[in-house]
Amino acid sequence: MALIHVRNFxxxxxxxxxxxxxxxxxKEGECLGLLGGSGVxxxxxxxxxxxxxxxxxxxxxxxxxxxxxxxxxxxxxxxTKVAYVFQNGALFDSMSVYENLAYPLREHTSLTExxxxxxxxxxxxxxxxxxxxxxxxxxxxxxxxKRVGLARSIIIGPKVVLYDEPTAGLDPYNTVKxxxxxxxxxxxxxxxxxxxxxxxxxxxxxxxxxLLQDGEVVAEGAVExxxxxxxxxxxxxxxxxxx
Amino acid sequence: MNTYLHFFQQFGGAALLFYQSFHxxxxxxxxxxxxxxxxxxxxxxxxxxxxxxxxxxxxVMALQFGLGLEKFGGKLYVPKIVSLSIVREMGPVFTxxxxxxxxxxxxxxxxxxxxxxxxxxxxxxxxxxxxxxxVIPRVLACLITLPLLCSIANAIGxxxxxxxxxxxxGLDKEFYIQKVYQTITLTDYLSGWGKTFFFAMFIxxxxxxxxxxxxxxxxxxxxxxxxxxxxSSIFILVGDYFLTKLFWVIEQWL
Numbered sequence: 001m002a003l004i005h006v007r008n009f010x011x012x013x014x015x016x017x018x019x020x021x022x023x024x025x026x027k028e029g030e031c032l033g034l035l036g037g038s039g040v041x042x043x044x045x046x047x048x049x050x051x052x053x054x055x056x057x058x059x060x061x062x063x064x065x066x067x068x069x070x071x072x073x074x075x076x077x078x079x080t081k082v083a084y085v086f087q088n089g090a091l092f093d094s095m096s097v098y099e100n101l102a103y104p105l106r107e108h109t110s111l112t113e114x115x116x117x118x119x120x121x122x123x124x125x126x127x128x129x130x131x132x133x134x135x136x137x138x139x140x141x142x143x144x145x146k147r148v149g150l151a152r153s154i155i156i157g158p159k160v161v162l163y164d165e166p167t168a169g170l171d172p173y174n175t176v177k178x179x180x181x182x183x184x185x186x187x188x189x190x191x192x193x194x195x196x197x198x199x200x201x202x203x204x205x206x207x208x209x210x211l212l213q214d215g216e217v218v219a220e221g222a223v224e225x226x227x228x229x230x231x232x233x234x235x236x237x238x239x240x241x242x243x
Numbered sequence: 244m245n246t247y248l249h250f251f252q253q254f255g256g257a258a259l260l261f262y263q264s265f266h267x268x269x270x271x272x273x274x275x276x277x278x279x280x281x282x283x284x285x286x287x288x289x290x291x292x293x294x295x296x297x298x299x300x301x302x303v304m305a306l307q308f309g310l311g312l313e314k315f316g317g318k319l320y321v322p323k324i325v326s327l328s329i330v331r332e333m334g335p336v337f338t339x340x341x342x343x344x345x346x347x348x349x350x351x352x353x354x355x356x357x358x359x360x361x362x363x364x365x366x367x368x369x370x371x372x373x374x375x376x377x378v379i380p381r382v383l384a385c386l387i388t389l390p391l392l393c394s395i396a397n398a399i400g401x402x403x404x405x406x407x408x409x410x411x412x413g414l415d416k417e418f419y420i421q422k423v424y425q426t427i428t429l430t431d432y433l434s435g436w437g438k439t440f441f442f443a444m445f446i447x448x449x450x451x452x453x454x455x456x457x458x459x460x461x462x463x464x465x466x467x468x469x470x471x472x473x474x475s476s477i478f479i480l481v482g483d484y485f486l487t488k489l490f491w492v493i494e495q496w497l
Contacts, residue, residue: 047364050367051367052364052367052368072367072372072374073372075367076371077370079367079368079369080370084368086361086364086365088360090360090361090364090365090368091362091365092362092365093362103369103371104369104370107369107370107371152369153369
């Protein structure tokens with residue numbers, strides 16, 4: 001049973017048609033890798049799934065509800081179920097790491113402050129961020145910021161997580177850390193979409209992949225099937241060949 | 244044509260933000276703590292600037308009128324002219340212009356930086372509203388603090404005029420205060436003070452609008468900040484004319 005459906009998604013920017021007819025779906029508990037060159041609009045599709053962007057036409061369905069038709073107020077319950085991990089972490093720089101993690105808990109749960117404190121400590125230990133609790137985002141490395149961003153996004157236990165290039169620009173240690181966290185969430189049954197250029201990470205965490213090119217999905221399938229097809233579009237993309 | 248279209252687009256965008264803010268102000272959740280933080284940022288930290296501006300305005304006006312009217316034997320009219328000008332015009336307008344420069348620029352650059360670093364998107368993605376967390380606390384803080392700052396500016400401006408009157412023009416302090424009390428009516432005071440609520444909206448909505456619509460990274464933040472200060476200053480100056488007319492009509496009815 002598919003949890004996410006994107007159907008006939010079309011969007012243009014400044015008169016330029018970026019998405020013509022993007023269609024794909026993601027089953028419950030599955031991790032879909034959304035691949036494609038720079039500027040093909042992968043992040044725009046991802047942002048549309050929580051209503052940060054609206055398509056010109058087409059449908060964006062989460063559990064059968066077309067979120068593209070929702071108002072900002074109607075999107076709030078959707079955004080508590082669907083988490084978005086920003087490429088740069090997008091941490092609130094006026095708050096400490098602790099306050100960043102407390103933000104969704106205070107907004108969407110009825111936990112008391114001691115319970116919030118315990119929940120944050122558990123999360124910090126799980127993400128290897130114990131020493132960062134009272135630091136400001138500016139005092140953290142890029143890798144730590146991304147880990148805090150991921151920790152903040154999933155702290156209230158979403159059903160779906162959308163990753164926007166979570167490993168871009170990271171050293172191998174932080175890349176592996178992020179991969180492990182994504183795998184752990186996948187093992188817990190969290191549905192996810194993973195937008196990336198980082199092919200080793202994509203192969204490590206994704207169940208299926210979809211290749212976005214010229215405004216539509218041109219190749220889609222299980223990772224093993226796509227790997228086996230030596231002349232397939234995905235192989236050409238991985239090897240850096242012109243499609 | 245594009246310039247006009249762009250102008251109306253921005254004007255429409257700011258008007259829509261005003262409507263949405265008004266609509267959302269009375270709906271849950273309420274963020275009192277954020278509003279109190281903003282009251283401190285807008286009000287308390289702007290106080291020294293407002294005091295200096297009001298004091299120097301009152302002193303300069305008294306000096307200019309005093310020296311000018313002395314030739315015609317009209318020096319005794321200085322308390323009347325200075326206090327009336329300050330209460331009806333100079334106090335509200337100068338305080339608002341100072342706040343447009345200081346607070347408006349601060350809001351636009353802060354919100355603009357949050358926009359380009361995707362913090363505004365993060366507020367939305369985490370199931371909360373930038374309107375409730377960012378815009379409304381700032382608008383309410385301006386609406387509460389600007390009239391208070393204006394009252395302080397009026398008092399200090401009149402004191403500045405009195406100081407110059409006593410020290411440079413040879414006017415008696417008690418005479419000065421007596422003339423101020425005789426001249427200024429509640430209607431005079433309210434016709435100037437009432438404008439500050441409109442000016443607070445001009446400053447806060449314009450600043451938030453330009454901050455939320457920043458494009459083009461850090462350079463865009465600088466451009467938006469300049470636009471915000473210029474636009475809200477123009478709104479204050481042009482709006483002042485129409486508000487003066489409006490209050491004048493209301494005064495005729497009363």
